[in-house]
Amino acid sequence: MKSEGLTWPALIPGTLIRRYKRFLADVKLESGEVVTAHCPNSGTMKECCDPGNPVYLSYHDNPKRKLKYTWELIRMSTSLVGVNTLVPNRLVFKSVDQGRVKELRGYDTVNREPRVGSHSRLDLLLKKGENDACYVEIKNCTLVKDGIACFPDAVTSRGLKHLVELQNLVSSGYRCVMFYLIQRTDAKIFRPADHIDPAYGKELRRAVNHGVEIMAYDVRINLERICLNNKIPYDLQAAKSQQR
Missing domain, CATH: 3.40.1350.60 (Trna Endonuclease; Chain: A, domain 1)
Structure with missing residues (x-):
């Protein structure tokens, strides 16, 4: 049988600093570097965008992309949450x-x-x-x-x-x-x-x-x-x- 569900791309851990303008999120990586990631979610993301929480990003080395990182997941107190609306x-x-x-x-x-x-x-x-x-x-x-x-x-x-x-x-x-x-x-x-x-x-x-x-x-x-x-x-x- 074919594999169940979807496999995430390689995930890069970090800490959410802030989400703003709906589609942007500043994230501090474990290296200390701060990057701006694309937030693929047009909603308000109530109950799943608290600053300071662990988040996970994917990286896309596409020259046509302005933002190389995409925000995929956030770990809230009661659940890991997928934020990508695709x-x-x-x-x-x-x-x-x-x-x-x-x-x-x-x-x-x-x-x-x-x-x-x-x-x-x-x-x-x-x-x-x-x-x-x-x-x-x-x-x-x-x-x-x-x-x-x-x-x-x-x-x-x-x-x-x-x-x-x-x-x-x-x-x-x-x-x-x-x-x-x-x-x-x-x-x-x-x-x-x-x-x-x-x-x-x-x-x-x-x-x-x-x-x-x-x-x-x-x-x-x-x-x-x-x-x-x-x-x-x-x-x-x-x-x-x-x-x-």
């Missing part, structure tokens, strides 16, 4: 393609970035035969507090648009899934972040009522690789009830 799409695609997500087994093909309409794309399209299709939109989740994983960590008009697109596809007869990949190990339950983006939470509830499925998974993560782990229950009723 990882969830790659990890979920590989896991689905290998049949490691039981709810998404049985399809013949798994295609990336299918076009929806004339101006938009979603993350995955699973197909079986001519008419059986499932669209999957993947979101990266790093905000976890007191065991509660939340998305989004910043107001997201793009995420809102994806929820509307999925509902339109359900109305056209397709199966649709919102897949939240929690890049850490300390989540017990998933909830929409109503305190950050109430419009997103409202639309997510509307989407579920219209037939869009929710899947939230955490990961197994260490300094060598990251793998899909367990399905996490979700709660759309602000702790009044739980759904799976």
